Amino acid sequence: xxxxxxxxxxxxxxxxxxxxxxxxxxxxxxxxxxxxxxxxxxxxxxxxxxxxxxxxxxxxxxxxxxxxxxxxxxxxxxxxxxxxxxxxxxxxxxxxxxxxxxxxxxxxxxxxxxxxxxxxxxxxxxxxxxxxxxxxxxxxxxxxxxxxxxxxxxxxxxxxxxxxxxxxxxxxxxxxxxxxxxxxxxxxxxxxxxxxxxxxxxxxxxxxxxxxxxxxxxxxxxxxxxxxxxxxxxxxxxxxxxxxxxxxxxxxxxxxxxxxxxxxxxxxxxxxxxxxxxxxxxxxxxxxxxxxx
Amino acid sequence: xxxxxxxxxxxxxxxxxxxxxxxxxxxxxxxxxxxxxxxxxxxxxxxxxxxxxxxxxxxxxxxxxxxxxxxxxxxxxxxxxxxxxxxxxxxxxxxxxxxxxxxxxxxxxxxxxxxxxxxxxxxxxxxxxxxxxxxxxxxxxxxxxxxxxxxxxxxxxxxxxxxxxxxxxxxxxxxxxxxxxxxxxxxxxxxxxxxxxxxxxxxxxxxxxxxxxxxxxxxxxxxxxxxxxxxxxxxxxxxxxxxxxxxxxxxxxxxxxxxxxxxxxxxxxxxxxxxxxxxxxx
Numbered sequence: 260x261x262x263x264x265x266x267x268x269x270x271x272x273x274x275x276x277x278x279x280x281x282x283x284x285x286x287x288x289x290x291x292x293x294x295x296x297x298x299x300x301x302x303x304x305x306x307x308x309x310x311x312x313x314x315x316x317x318x319x320x321x322x323x324x325x326x327x328x329x330x331x332x333x334x335x336x337x338x339x340x341x342x343x344x345x346x347x348x349x350x351x352x353x354x355x356x357x358x359x360x361x362x363x364x365x366x367x368x369x370x371x372x373x374x375x376x377x378x379x380x381x382x383x384x385x386x387x388x389x390x391x392x393x394x395x396x397x398x399x400x401x402x403x404x405x406x407x408x409x410x411x412x413x414x415x416x417x418x419x420x421x422x423x424x425x426x427x428x429x430x431x432x433x434x435x436x437x438x439x440x441x442x443x444x445x446x447x448x449x450x451x452x453x454x455x456x457x458x459x460x461x462x463x464x465x466x467x468x469x470x471x472x473x474x475x476x477x478x479x480x481x482x483x484x485x486x487x488x489x490x491x492x493x494x495x496x497x498x499x500x501x502x503x504x505x506x507x508x509x510x511x512x513x514x515x516x517x518x519x520x521x522x523x524x525x526x527x528x529x530x531x532x533x534x535x536x537x538x539x540x541x542x543x544x545x546x547x548x549x550x551x552x
Numbered sequence: 553x554x555x556x557x558x559x560x561x562x563x564x565x566x567x568x569x570x571x572x573x574x575x576x577x578x579x580x581x582x583x584x585x586x587x588x589x590x591x592x593x594x595x596x597x598x599x600x601x602x603x604x605x606x607x608x609x610x611x612x613x614x615x616x617x618x619x620x621x622x623x624x625x626x627x628x629x630x631x632x633x634x635x636x637x638x639x640x641x642x643x644x645x646x647x648x649x650x651x652x653x654x655x656x657x658x659x660x661x662x663x664x665x666x667x668x669x670x671x672x673x674x675x676x677x678x679x680x681x682x683x684x685x686x687x688x689x690x691x692x693x694x695x696x697x698x699x700x701x702x703x704x705x706x707x708x709x710x711x712x713x714x715x716x717x718x719x720x721x722x723x724x725x726x727x728x729x730x731x732x733x734x735x736x737x738x739x740x741x742x743x744x745x746x747x748x749x750x751x752x753x754x755x756x757x758x759x760x761x762x763x764x765x766x767x768x769x770x771x772x773x774x775x776x777x778x779x780x781x782x783x784x785x786x787x788x789x790x791x792x793x794x795x796x797x798x799x800x801x802x803x804x805x806x807x808x809x810x811x812x813x814x815x816x817x818x819x820x821x822x823x824x825x826x827x828x829x830x831x832x833x834x
Contacts, residue, residue: 264737268652271649271652271656275668275708277709283671286679290682291563307826346570349570362818364575365574366814367578367579370813373766374787379806383580388603392586429578507677512773515680535678
């Protein structure tokens with residue numbers, strides 16, 4: 260025996276761990292270091308400035324608006340996705356002809372690159388040539404030349420970014436719930452049906468409680484994905500009109516990268532951390548319960 | 553009995569309607585891309601026309617513009633290049649690490665595995681500001697190598713997590729038998745475990761590659777020149793000239809890029825989801 264399992268194991272996993280520490284751990288720590296410093300793009304040297312960046316960020320109305328928008332954006336998307344994916348996963352649960360094809364169609368928003376799907380929506384929501392507006396005009400819901408500006412009016416813009424983000428996330432959540440639904444032993448709902456429980460009663464008293472752990476997983480990932488995403492907002496509205504759809508990640512990008520104030524950008528992105536920590540904590544609880552049970 | 557049948561017919565109808573509504577809603581943008589690609593410019597921009605049908609003869613002008621007058625193909629090649637190297641790095645790092653954590657290091661290996669999975673939760677939008685500085689220090693601004701260095705930050709953790717589950721499902725007896733026959737532990741890993749894990753490794757290859765094609769934030773931050781763009785940033789940002797959107801070519805680029813990626817991804821999706829359910833489903 261040249262080497263114990265343990266030594267070999269350490270040898271085999273160290274390269275990966277070191278790499279991940281270098282590309283995730285180091286910038287993670289640096290994000291905090293920058294947030295209490297004065298780094299700008301192309302600046303030399305570093306001076307500690309304490310909480311000055313946080314103070315200036317918290318005083319900025321744009322930041323407060325973005326924090327508020329981030330919360331609306333995240334909660335709004337979660338609600339739409341949760342309701343939608345519950346209904347859709349129940350409809351997809353049993354085998355039927357054409358299920359494979361339907362599944363492919365339904366998964367498209369998730370499996371296609373997000374920036375490209377979003378550009379598709381930008382065309383659909385165009386201020387002049389929106390197909391939605393054409394339909395609305397022809398159904399006489401709105402008058403021609405007075406059509407909704409989907410991306411140009413604050414409330415509609417928020418509804419639009421929530422809609423597109425939900426569109427993107429719905430398939431993911433559906434597949435996760437589907438994994439939970441197919442894991443329910445068939446005889447349990449059948450026994451309930453024999454005992455006279457109808458569709459709704461089976462749904463609310465048996466099916467939903469049984470898939471609750473997996474619903475939690477879907478919510479946890481959903482919150483992370485939405486709260487930290489800037490792609491949909493960046494492509495659809497650039498945070499506009501007047502920062503009314505600006506979210507924290509996109510504001511961090513505009514401030515830190517385009518505005519070249521790395522320190523203030525870092526301070527803004529630090530506000531993502533509490534949510535990350537909370538999700539990681541709940542995720543660990545789910546994982547440890549699975550380990551015990 | 554009659555009411556029972558009636559109820560079943562009604563249930564079937566609702567079921568069909570729900571599925572139809574969701575399929576239309578979710579797939580519509582891609583259908584719309586397809587229609588837009590072949591419409592003449594005058595047809596697209598005439599508000600009197602019914603947008604659902606071809607009011608003028610279909611055309612290939614948008615496709616010609618895309619392939620001849622833009623850097624689209626260059627961006628696709630850039631993406632393939634970055635994707636291939638990132639996949640390679642991911643395999644070299646993740647396969648041995650996953651095996652070690654699944655088999656050799658016992659209980660704390662499992663803990664470490666969970667810790668690695670948690671790093672997958674750290675989003676690009678938290679790391680991109682410090683990373684942009686690090687990329688500049690390394691002299692990699694506007695180089696595809698900046699992405700090659702950074703992308704394993706999300707492909708490696710997820711691949712380790714997926715492969716750990718895969719290696720755990722291999723019966724220990726197989727390796728024990730191979731070691732009785734004179735192989736070392738590492739020999740058993742290389743000659744036995746890796747060959748029978750081809751499908752797991754293939755999953756990792758596909759996912760690492762699709763994750764690379766989907767990434768947006770890093771590519772937007774690190775790459776500035778038009779010729780070095782990845783397809784996911786080049787199309788939405790650089791196909792727009794000032795305020796002019798070439799919708800036909802834009803939609804063509806979206807659809808042509810999305811479909812192959814979607815098809816590949818779809819084939820392996822169930823395994824991918826198994827990684828996300830963190831053991832909450834048995």
